[in-house]
Amino acid sequence: MLTLNDVLQAREKMKGIVHQTPLEHSQTFSQFSLNEVYMKLENLQKTGSFKVRGSFNKIMSLSEEERQRGVVAASAGNHAQGVAYSSTMIGIPCTIVMPKGAPLSKVQATKGYGADVILHGDVFDESLEYALELQRQRQATFVHPFDDLAVMAGQGTISLEILEQLPDAEVVLCPVGGGGLLAGLAFTLKQLKPSIQVYGVESSACPGMTAALRHKKPVTITSSDTIADGIAVKKPGNITYEYIEKYVDGVVCVEEAEISRTMLYLLERNKLLVEGSGACSLAALLYHKLPFTGKKVVAVLSGGNVDVTLISRIIERGLVESGRFVTFTTVISDKPGQLNKLLRIIAELEANVMSIHHQRIGAKVLPGQAEIHFSLETKNQDHIHHIHQVLMKEGYDVEFFQ
Structure with missing residues (x-):
């Protein structure tokens, strides 16, 4: 079971390696959403996303024998970079399996951090299956992108920072795909401040956690293409589901157009480059998907690794819509x-x-x-x-x- 001490220890391990990211208030988005809006800027994190927290904590927990055999992971991009960076920091072999359609910028960045990258499968779930097969063949350690207690503990360190930066926060929103971020975040927040509300946000094109909560267990769904590729997971984790079902107050969905408009708002109004999955939490506020107003709300902007070609298309589409x-x-x-x-x-x-x-x-x-x-x-x-x-x-x- 995950404990608060696990999260506190994770924070100690990553000191000097992982940034404490800023918490920024936005007057503009506060007016738009009728709440007091604060943004947790994990898009400014090392490797461009929160994923480095969980991957570094997991890799630091390995024994010397496990480190020598190396690690294998599967990712659409952000987890890949987090694992590659963390592995390089402590000098262990690292292989990452990524979907064939993963953004080129994320593939190149992962290679740049020192990983051996294999492109396999059209979606994350196919990459995951192949990575698990590689792990069995090589007897390496598999660093799961979300369904792992050490990974969840690492992601939970964001909660410690939020409550230090804004002790009177009333609601926290974060994107959800496989559930590692939401599970670790919600567990830690509820241990430290039981009154706080925690909501997950996912794309309506791939509502895996919504389906899991409806069926009372993780199920595999049929998804559509989404610009929120970082949370396009067809089946959430078994471990993460248990924590989300227990500690999360609700999960809502946002539409593709709402995500892209929010990305453009962030770029234009706050000069923040945020990827589709990272913009979901703020999109839920701006498009009034949640049952409250007048609250002090923290939206976790989970990553900023956006393919350049996608940025241009989003800007063009935003200009037309406006x-x-x-x-x-x-x-x-x-x-x-x-x-x-x-x-x-x-x-x-x-x-x-x-x-x-x-x-x-x-x-x-x-x-x-x-x-x-x-x-x-x-x-x-x-x-x-x-x-x-x-x-x-x-x-x-x-x-x-x-």
Whole structure:
């Protein structure tokens, strides 16, 4: 069984190795959510996520004989980096099995920390199965990403920091996939402050813990693609489930669009780069998934390892949703001065032209006409509506795309 002393000892082991991450208050998100919002910035942790806490504590608990045989782990990225970093710190062999679709940045970072990386399986669960087979063949120690008491104790050290930084915290939210973070966090918080409420948050695309709580045991679910890849676990842990069922006040789900918007909010408003799984806890607050207001709430932002290509797509999508970028097509007479006339109208409407594309052949284009495709930088949805109204009034048949 996990004990509070296990968590306290874990903290001693990781002194000088693991950062005590900041707890930052956000006036903006407090106003949005009608709560007093504080963010536990594990995205600023070494290796870019909380995972280094649990993996380091587990590896430090190994005997000398176990260390010589090395360790094997499976991960979508963050646990991989935590295990690789921890193994390198104490000089033991390390093999990580990652899904084939794992973000390239996480694969490269894991290799950079000194691990032997094997890409196997389309999802985490397939990688996990293969890693367990490798562990049996090599008689190495398997460092489980969540279903391990030493890993849970390491993650529980976040709770010690939260209560030191904000003793009057009333609610703590954290992402949940396999459950190691939520289980360790909730157990430790409830030991030190039984009145505190603890909620888990997962993506509705992969609601493994929600299904486990509904069935009263971990079950394997069918999941969809999610930008919260760090918590895309089809079956939570058996050990973690027991602690979550006992100590957690509830688990809620957030939608993919809500996660991506929250990532953009964090980047734009707080200059914080947070991955999809890390943004889930704050998304639950901003989109009012929880049954309270007026509380002092800590949202654990569990990681910041985001693939660069994903960041660009999220920014682009966020600009479209907020009405700051729009595309449209219209047909004009293919004569000198007609395009200039249309551009003057757009300029007077204070929209910035990002790109223009001409097409003189198409189903809607008659001889002597040209179809023009515009991309505009705009102010908001009202601005787009105004542009549409003016262009229609000027006689342009306009088709907008969001």
